[in-house]
Amino acid sequence: MVQVMLIDLLPLHRRAVYMSYMNLVSTVAVVSGPLVGGAITDHWLWRWCFYLNIPLCVVIAGVCLLTVRGSPAGGTAREKLARIDFAGALLLLAGLVLVLLGLTWGGKDYPWASPAVAVTLVLGVGLLAAFVVVEARYAREPIIPMRLFTDLPLAASLASQFFLGAGITLTVLYLPVYFTVVHGASSTTAGLYLLPYLVGMTVVGLVVGQLVSRLDMYRPFLWAGLAVMTVAAGVLSIVQPDTRLVVVVVLTGLFGVGSGLGMLPLMIATQATCEVRDTATAATLALHLRNVGSIVGIAMVGTIFNNRLIAGLVALAAEFPEDSALIADSINNATIVWNGSLPPAIQARVIACFVHALKATFIANAPFVGAAFATSLFVRHRSLARDSPAAQTSKAAELLPADSV
Template sequence: MGSQTHADSVRSEAGTVVTDSEKSHSNEMNSSSSAAIAKTSSTSLPQKTEYIEQVDPSDQKIEVDTINQSSVSIKSSKSSNHGKLDPGPPQLTDQGVVTLPFKQLIVVFIGLMLGVFLSSLDQTIINVCTNKIASEFNSLTEIPWVGTAYLLTSTCFQPLYGKFSDIFGRKPTFLFSITVFLVGSALCGAAQSMIMLIVARGIAGIGAGGIMSMVMIIITDIVSLRDRGKYQGMIGAVFGLSSVIGPLLGGVFTDKASWRWAFFINLPIGAITLAVVIKLLHLPHAVGSLGEKIKRIDILGSITLIIGLVMILLPLNWGGSTYEWNSPIIIGLLVGGFAVIGIFLLIEWKQALEPIIPFYLFKTRTNNAVFLTSFFVGMGFFGIMFFMPLYFQIVRQESATASGLEMLPLIVGLLVTSIGSGIMVSKYGQFRPFIWIGLILSTTGTGLLVLLHEDSSRGEIIAYLFINGCGLGFSMQTLMIAIQSAVATKDIAVATANATFFRTVGSVFGVAISGTVFNNAVQKHLSPLILENPAIQIVIADSYKIPSFEPALEAQILHAYMLSLRSAFTICTPFMGLAFICSLAIQHNKLRKSLGPTPME
C-alpha cells in the first residue's frame, strides 16, 4: 500500500497561505503514482527550492520530505503577475498529477467518457418523449416544468462542485454526483404522476450539474497539462455524439417500448461508470474529518447563489412564452435575482473564508477572456442546437428521429476537429490558434445558416452544419486548456467548474434571447395570414397542424416559420462573433509535460 503527504490545515487570508504539514498514510495510492516534493529548511521558502520526484515501485512507497518548520508563510498566486511569473513552487496544499499505468488510464478514461455520455445523453433524449409523457399523465400544461426543474438544479449546483471537490476530494464528489443522478433517473422512470416526475428531474439535475465539471477536473489530476488536449478532445467528441444518439434513442423508446426507458437507460451506463471509478481511480484523499470539511463549506454563499440563479433562470425560461417579458412577475424575479446575486458577491468578497467563486480569479486577463468567451460560445452554440431541429421538424416537416440524423454533419465536424485539435495541442503545445480558428469557423457557419430556405439542397445543409461542427470542435475543449494553464494547481478545480458554469449560463441567456426573437418573428409573419384565416392561429401552439391546411396556405405558413428561424440565426451570429473578439485577449501559457503546477510565461 502507498503513503502520501498531505496538509492538515490550509487558510487563505489577504493573499497569504499558511500551511501546516506532516506525514500521514493513505490506502488510495497506486504503485505508479508520483509526487512533487518541495524541500526547505527555513520558515519561508527560498528562491532556489529543490523539487524532486521519488517513486519506489518495489515497495509501492512515495516519500515526500516535510518542511522542517511546522508553519511557513508563502506568497499566494493571487498576486502573481500573469504572463510573467510562475504561480509559485509546488505546495503541500497542491494536488499534483497522479500518474497511472497506460492500460489503467485508458480504462479509467473510458469510465469518465461514459459519465459524460450519461449526462449529455440525458439532456437530449427526453425532448423526444415529452408529448408521450404529457399524454400519459394528461398534463400538457405542466410538461415544460420537467425541463425547467432539470435546468435550474443542474445550473445552480454546477459552480459548487469545483469547491466541493477541493474540500471532499475529487473521487467522492464525482461518485456523489453520479449516484444522485442515477437516483433521480430511477425515480423519473418510476414516476406515477407529473409532480413526481418534475421533482425527480430536479434531483437528477443536481447530480448532472457536477458530472461534466468533475470529469474535466479529474482529467487534470491524472493527465499532465501538455497531454490534456487529446483527452479533453475525446470528451468533446463524446458530448457531440450523444447529441445525435439521444433523439434517436428517445424516438425508438417512445415508439417501440416506453418513454420510461429514456430514464432507465441511464442505470446500466451509470453502474459501469461507478464500478470503474471505484475500482481503478486512485487519487489523494482530502484531509480532515467530515465535520472539519463541512465547516469549510461556504453555506451562506451557496444558498444565496442558488436562490439568485433560480430567480434569474425562471424568468429567462418563462419570458416570451409563459409570460410577457414586461409582465410584473418576470421583471420582479429578474430584479430580485440580480439583487440576491449582488448579496452573494458581497459574501464571497467580504465574508467567505473559502469562496465558491474566488474574486482573484478575475484579476488576470486570460481568466476573464476565457469566462467571457465561454459565455458567448454557450449563447451561440446552444441557439444553433435548439433551432436547427426546428428547421428540420417544422420547415422541412421531418420527424424528430430524422431531424436527429440530419444533425450528423455537425457532429462529424465536431468529432474530427475535437480529437484532431486535442492531438495537435498535445504535440505542439499551442492552443490559442485552435480557439481562434474554431470561433472564426463557428461565426461563419452560424452566419451561413441565415441563407437556408425551405428548399435548400442537401449539400448546403451538410456544408453549413459541418463548418459549425468544425468550429465548435476546435474551440470548446481548447478553452478548458486555456483556463487550466492560466491558474495555479490549487485553483484548477474551481476555475474549470466556473468555465463550464459560464458556458451553461450563456446557453440559457442565448436560448432566451434568440427564442424571444423567434417567437416575435412568428407572430409578426403569421399575423397577416391569421387575419385572413383565424384557424391558422393553431399552428403557433402546434406546428404539426401545418400540413392540415391546403398546399398554397401551407407554403405560406412554412415561409413565415423560415423567416422567423432566419431571425433566430441572425441573432446567434453576433454571439459567436463576440466570443471570437473576447478570445483574442487569451494569453499563451506553457503546457508542461512534467508533473506539478503550471508555470506561466
Template sequence: MATPGEKQEMEEVLDIPASSSTTLPATGKQEYSEADHKVSTSPFKDEDQSSVAPSDVASSSAGPDVVVYHKPPPKQFALIMIALSLCVFLASLDQIIVATSIPKISEEFTSLGDISWLGTAYMMTATAFQPLYGKVSDIFGRKATILFANVIFMFGSAVSGWAKSMTVLIVGRGVAGVGAGGLMAMVFIILSDMLDMRERGKYLGFIGAIFSFSSVVGPLLGGAFADHATWRWSFWINLPFGAISVIFIFLNLNLPTPKGSFKDKIKRIDFIGSGLLLAAVVLILLPLSWGGQKYAWSDGIVIGLLCAGFAVAAIFVFVEWKFAKEPILPIHLFKIRNLWSTYGSLFFSGMSFFGILFYLPIYFQVVKRESATIGGLETVPFVIGIVITSISSGIWVLKKGTFHLFPAIGNLFFIAGSALCILFKVDTPRVVTIFILLVCGLGMGFTMQASTLAVQAAVKPKYMATVTTSVQFVRSLGQVFGVAIVGTVFNNKLTETLLGNFPGDPRVDVVTKNTDAGLKLFQPAEQRIIFESFVDALHYVFYCSVAFCSLAFIMSTFIQHKVLKTNANQAKPELTPEMV
C-alpha cells in the same frame, strides 16, 4: 517588463497549472503516495485550512509548486476513461432524450401544461449546482464527490422512471439534474488530476466528442423507447450504465484524499455563498425559461424574478469577495486575463451555439417535413465536425503545447457557419445543409478543450477545480440566455410574418401553437407561404448567432498563451509559465 499592477496579480495567483489534490509544495510534511510510487509532500494537513488567504497562493519562500499527475497503469486508466465517458454520455443524454418522449408522457399523465418543467427542472438544478462541486471535491476528495454525484443522478433517474404522476416525474428530473451537474464538472477535474496539461488536451477532445455524440443519439433513443417500448426507458437506461460507472470508479480511481475529520470538512463549506448562488441561479433561470412562453416578457413575475435574481447575484459577489474564508468562486481570480476573457468567450459562444442548435430541428421537422428521427440524423455532420476538430486540436496540444488560438479560430468557423445558415431556403439541397452544419461543428470542436486549458493554465493548483467547474457553469448560463433571447426573436418574427401574410386569420394562432395541426387547415399553396415564414423567422435566429459569436470571438482574442506544465518540464526554471 511587468507593470506594478501586473506584478501584484502575479504575486496573488502564480500561473502554474495542476490539481489541488496533487500539489506538492516545497514545504510540508512527507507522505508516501502509493498512486505514483514516489515520496511527495502533501497539501492536505490535519488542521483546518480555512485561514489560508489569497495572498498565500504564491509564497516566495516556498518556491514554485511541483505537481505530480496521478495517471494509473494503462488497463486501470482505460477502465476509468470508460467510467468517465459514461458519466458525460448519460448526463448529456438525459438533457435531450426526454424531448421526443414528451407526447407519450403528456398523454399518460394528461398534464400538458406542466410538460415544460421536464426540461426546466433538469437544466435549472444541473446549472445551479455545478459551481459547488469544485469546492466540495477540494474538501472531500474527487472520488467521493463523483460517486456522490453518480448516485444522486441514478436516484433521480429511478424516481423519474417509476413516477406515477407528473409531479413526481418533475421532482425526479430535478434530483437527476443535481447529480448530472456534478458528473459533467467532475470528469474534467479528474482528468486534470491524472494527466499533465499537454496530454489532457487529447482526452478532453475525446470527452467533447462523447458529449456531441449524445446530442444525436438522445432524440433517436427517446423516440425508439416511446414508440416501441415505454418512455420510462429514457430514464431507466441510466441505471445499468450508471452502475457500471460507479463500480469502475470505486475500484480503479485512486487519487489523494484531503485529510481531516468529517466535522472539520463540513465547517469549511461556504454555506452562505452556496445558498446565495443557488438562489441567484434559480431566480434568473426561472424567468428566462418562462419568458415568452408561460408569461410575457413584460409580465411582472418575469421582471420581478429577474430583478431579484441579479440582486441576489450582486450580494453573492460581495459576500464571496469580502467575507467568505473559502469562497466557492474567489472573486480576485477575475483580474486574471485568461479567466475573464475565456469565461466571456464561453458565455457568448454558449448563447450562439445552443441558440442555433435549439432551432435547427425546426427547419428540418417543420420546413423540410422530416420526422424527429430523420431530423436528428440531419445533425450528424455537425457532430462529425466537432469530433474532427476536438480530437485533432487535442493532438496538436499534446505535440506542440499551444492552445490559445483555438477559441478564436473556432468562433470564426462558427460565425461563418451561422452566416451560411442565412442562405437556408424552403428547398435548400441536403448537400448544402450538410456542408454548413459541418462548418458549424468544426467551429464548436475547436473551442471545447482549449477553453478548459486556458483557465487551468492561468491559476495556481489550489484553484484548478474551481475554475474548471466554472467553465461548465458559464457555458450553461450562456445556453439558457441564448435560448431565451433567440426564442423571443424567433416567436415575434414568426407571428409578425404570418400575420402579414394572413391578416386577421385565426388559423395563424393554431400554427404557432401546434404546427402540424395548423398546417392541415391550409391549402398546399398557403402551406408554402407558411414554410417561407418559418424560414424567414429562422434567419433572425442565425443573425443573433452571428452577433453572439462575434462577441465571443472578440473576447477570445484576449486569451494568452501559457506554458502547459508536464512532469518533464515543470522543474526547469526557464519554463516557468509566462506572466504578462
C-alpha cells in the same frame, strides 16, 4: 468531475490529448442519444426515452463505485460542513433562477414591462451582486474565487466560455426544428442531419488535441475555430424556405468543424492561464459558465423564437379563421405543418412563419459566437510544458545555489 480527475491525474501538456478522447466518447453519446430517442419517439412511446436512462445510470454508478478512488478529506464532519459555501451557493442558485425566469417570461407569458418580469430580473441581478460580495469578502472557501476575474487573459477565456455556451444553442435546439418543419424530416432524420456537426467536431477535436500537445500552442486553433463558427452562424441567418437542404447541412458541418477547432483549445487556455492552485476551480467554472451561457441562450433565443412565431401565426389565423385552430396547434406540434392537415396554401404560409422565427433566432445567435471570438483575442499564450517533470526539475535547479547544482 471528469475534468477534475483529468487535471488531478495528468500534467497540463498531456491533457489536450486525453480531453479529446473524452470529447470523442461524449460525442458518440450525443450522436447515439438523439438517434435512439428519435427512433423511440417515431416508432414507440416517447416516455421510454426517460425510462431507458434508469438502467444506464445504474451501470454508471456501479462503475464509478468500483473504479474511482480518492483520499478522504481531513477533519471532522462539522469542520467539513463549515468549509462549504452554503450562502454563496444559495445566492448563486436563486439569482440565476430569477434572471432566467424573467428572460423566459418576458414577451411570452408577460409583457416585458410587467411587474412579474421587472421584479424577477431586478431581484435576480441583486442576488447575483450579493453573491459577488459574499464570495469576495466573507466566504472561507468560495465557490467562485473572485481573484479569477482579476487577470484579464483568464477572465477573457471564462467570458468566451459563457458566450460559446450560448452560441451553440441554435445547433442543438433549433436546427432540428428547421429540418422538421421546412423539410418534413422525422425526429430520427433530423438527428441524422446533425451528424455532420457532431462528426466534424469530433474528428477535428481529436486532431487538434494532438496538435495542441505536440506544438505547445492553442491560440491559433482557438481563434480559427471561433472565427469559423461565427461565419457559419452568420450565414445560417440568411436561410429561406427554399434554401437547399444540402446547403444547410454543409453549414451545420462547418459549424461543427469550428467547434472542434475552438472548444478544446479554449478549455486548455483556461487551465494554462490560471495559477496551478486554481486549475480545477477554473476548469469547473469554465464548464459552469458554458452551461449558464447555454441556459441564458435558450431563454433569450427561445423568447425571440416564440414571440416571432406566435405573432406570425396569430396574424395568419386572423386571415384564415376557418383553419385558425390548426394554425394555433402548430405552435406546439410542428408535425401539423407537414403531415397534410393544413391546406397547401396555408401550409406554405405557416412554414414561412416558422422560417421567419428561426431566422430571428439565428440572427440573435450569431453575436454570441462573435462575442466568444472577440473575448478570446485577449487570451495569452503560456507554455503547456511548465508543469512537466522536466520543467519542474529545471525550475528547481534555478532556485538552488550554483555550487549545489
